[in-house]
Amino acid sequence: MYQAIVFLPLIGFLIAGLFGRAIGHTASELVTTTLVVISAVLSWVAFFQIGYGETALVQVEILRWITSGALDVAWSLRIDTLTVVMLVVVNSVSALVHIYSIGYMHDDPHRSRFFAYLSLFTFAMLSLVTADNLLQMFFGWEGVGLASYLLIGFWYQKSSANAAAMKAFVVNRVGDFGFALGIFGVFVMFDTINLSAIFANAPAVVGAVAHGTEAAAGAHGPAVLDFLGYSLDAGTAMTVVCLLLFMGAMGKSAQFLLHTWLPDAMEGPTPVSALIHAATMVTAGVFMVARLSPLFELSHTALTVVTFFGATTALFAATVGLVQNDIKRVIAYSTCSQLGYMFVALGVGAYSVGVFHLFTHAFFKALLFLCAGSVIHAVSGEQDMRRMGGLRKHIPVTYWTMMIGTLALTGVGIPLTYIGFAGFISKDAVIEAAFAGHNAASQYAFWLTVAAAGLTSFYSWRLTFLTFHGKPRAPVDVMKHVHESPMVMLVPLFILSVGAIAAGMAFKAPFFGDGYDAFWKGALFTGPDNHILHALHDVPKWVKVSPFVMMATGFIVAWYFYIRSPETPKRLAAEHEGLYKFLLNKWYIDELYDWIFVRPAMWLGRTLWKKGDGVVIDGCGPDGVAARVQNVTTWVVRLQTGYLYHYAFAMLIGVAALVTWSMFSGVSTGGGAH
Known part of the structure; x- marks a missing residue:
């Protein structure tokens, strides 16, 4: 069964990719979609077998891969609770995106290639989450990078799509460089990259660090790692290795400073945004940190850095989302912000809470992206919310499903209970975990995530009000052709809506409640002094209520700005033009990178090309000799x-x-x- 879950999407990719022209578009759609749906159904079976059964870990060896000295690597599947959670997320969203794409991409002449790429991406992500060693994880890591490049640039006739694909590829290479160095560091320290062996060797050190005896853990012992000319002892080496691994997570999961590729990636077809940049690829970094939680627990410094960047990303992306006008970019920055929440939970040691937010977020964020695609489909490809408005009565199904997604994202529920939409349960738990955390950045993270909750509510309701309410701002000829999407696009919205409503309430207990131990069975690190989950129940009531207050405040402000007094935001933007432009231009980080990296790199490349290669090498070499011979x-x-x-x-x-x-x-x- 587990082999089928992983390799059925690969079979679909090979059939559609190699024989798509021969069998036709319809057959390619049906083959790839059917195989991924089967994989999704089997994933749910595995989820209940492993998560709610007695088996803690299943390892399935596929083939021997590399044997070289101490390096012994097999391609094998590691199936535990963390794996099956990710299998459900990846395959469920992928299956629904495949179905949705049948309607969304119906008129595209290259549909076979598109569905092949979707299945390739799904296989790469499944390879990543089922990896039993770091090399196999790196294979999947790079595979999803390749697939995202292909999907973002799918409409290669558009120069903006090509530029966005290249940007995503290059920025991720920065993070991947750190990830690769981190893997090398792990091998040097543990003499293996097999996860079971690493985790087996870690407990002694974990126990020493947990009891505060870092010297006993080798923190001041002999050098175990040479890095950049420095000989590092065990404690420092583990911090460096974890920071390098987190560097990879920053790139893949679009954290602050390595986030710039994610909004531009919206140039790809909308189903791509839902699959890659809402639910699966961008969560690979979160999964990796959770999977390697026994290593990150060895370095409180690394966990503090994770917390700091997560909180900073949550607030940064939320501030930028306030003023964006492209409907997909608003949701993209929302994704960036929510990923920050997940890293905050991981950084304070509440790993299951971070994974739970990953789980619930997949449903309501995929729902929001697919609803946005339905809106774009209805208004003839328009993505600027300033040219929409008044669509509520024209596309009511899309409106109500998007409303469900918005309620889940903003965290609507009954305070001091566990009754509410999915985001209410999981996001509030992240905020409470940040308050209960004990590292140096936990209080910083608490206040920033609370503030981000208010901003999230504001930009989410702003999107809803601008798109569906008020007077129509689209041209008359566009409004005449506004229509609801076909059922093949609406059915996935219905299914995701169920997840956005009920996923939080249905799975809260096993993820971080009373059923925690029986569900996770050691798949995530839980040290002897890791009482963060117990502390969630003891946080003050004002902490529990604060996200709800911020959510309500954001809703009221958005209602006043875009329903009651639509002139107010324009007036405020004019009065605070500097701040407005600062946010509209995304804190000018792209421009800063352009000035620091892109322009010098272009100048250096042009100089080496024209002067170095053209004048010196060619001039004194082949071209020079040829010119002298020609003269003679x-x-x-x-x-x-x-x-x-x-x-x-x-x-x-x-x-x-x-x-x-x-x-x-x-x-x-x-x-x-x-």
């Missing part, structure tokens, strides 16, 4: 005129020169004899 032969050719009198004249000049030389040489010799 040009002069020689001029001597071959074909006229007899030219040759006679040349002979006469030669004879005269020879006689002259003989005369002078004879005089010189005679003079010497006297």
Whole structure:
């Protein structure tokens, strides 16, 4: 069963990719979609077997891969609770996106290629989450990077899509470089990259650190790792390794400073945004940190850094989302912000809470993206919310499903209970975990995530009000053709709506409640002093209520700005033009990178091309030699005129020169004899 879950999407990719033209678009759609749906159904079976059964871990060896000295790597599947949670997320969202795409991409002439890419991405992500060693995880890691490049740039006729695909690829290479170095560091320290062996060797060190005896854990012992010319002891080495691993997570999960690729990735078809940039690929970094939680627990410094960047990302992306006008970019920045929440939970040690928010977020964020696609489909490809408005009565099904997604994202529920939409349960738990955390950045994270909750509510309701309420702002000819999406696009919205409503309430207990131990069975780190989950029940009531208050405040402000007094936001933007432009231009981080990295790199490349390669290498090398030979032969050719009198004249000049030389040489010799 587990082999089928992983490899059925690969089979679909091969069929559609190699034989798509022969079998046609419809057959390609049906084959890839059917195989991914089967994989999704099997994933739910595995979820209940592993999560709610007695089995803690299943390892399935597929083949021997690499054996070289101490490096012994097999391609095998690691199936535990964390794996099956990710299998459900990846395959469920992928299956619904496949179904949705049948309607959304119906008129595209390259549908077979598109569905092949979707299945390739799904296989790569499944390879990542089922990895039993770090090399296999890196294979899936790079696989989803390749697939995202192909999908973002699917409409390659658009220069903006090509640029966005390249940007995503390059920015992720920065993070992947750190991830690769982190894997090398793990191998040097543990002499293996197999997860079971790493986790088996970690408990002694984990226990020492947990009891505060870092010296006993080797923190001041002999050097175990050389990095950048420094010899590092065990404690410092583990911090460096974890930070390098987190660098990979920052790139893949679009954390602050390595986030710039995510909004631009909206250039791809909307189903791509739902699949890659809402529910699966961007959560790979969260999964990786959760999977390697026994290592991150060895370094409180690394966990503090994770918390800091998560909180900063949550607030940064929320502030930028306030003023964006592209409907997909608003949701993209929301994704960026919610990923920050997940890293906050991981950083304070509440790993199951972070994974739970990943789980619930997949449903309501995929729902929001697919609803946005339904809106774009209805208004003839328009994505600017300023040219929408008044769509509520024209596309009521899309409106109400998007309303469900918005209620889940903003965290609507009954305070001091566990009754509410999915985001209410999981996001509030992250905020409470940040308050209960004990690292140096936990209080910083608490206040920033509370503030981000208010901003999230504001920009989410702003999107809803601008798109569906008020007077229509689209051209008359567009409004005449507004229509509801076909059922093949609406059915996935209905299914995701169920998840957005009920996923939080249905799975809260096993993820971080009373059924925690029986559900996770050691798949996530839980040290002897890790009482963060117990502390969630003891946080003050004002902490529990604060996200709800911020949510309600954001809703009221958005209602006043965009329903009651639509002129107010325009007036505020004019009065605070500097702040408005600062947010509209995303804190000018893209411009800063352009000035620091892109322009110098372009200048250096152009200089090496024109001066180094063109003038020096080619000029003194092949081109220079060829030019000199050509010059000489040009002069020689001029001597071959074909006229007899030219040759006679040349002979006469030669004879005269020879006689002259003989005369002078004879005089010189005679003079010497006297």
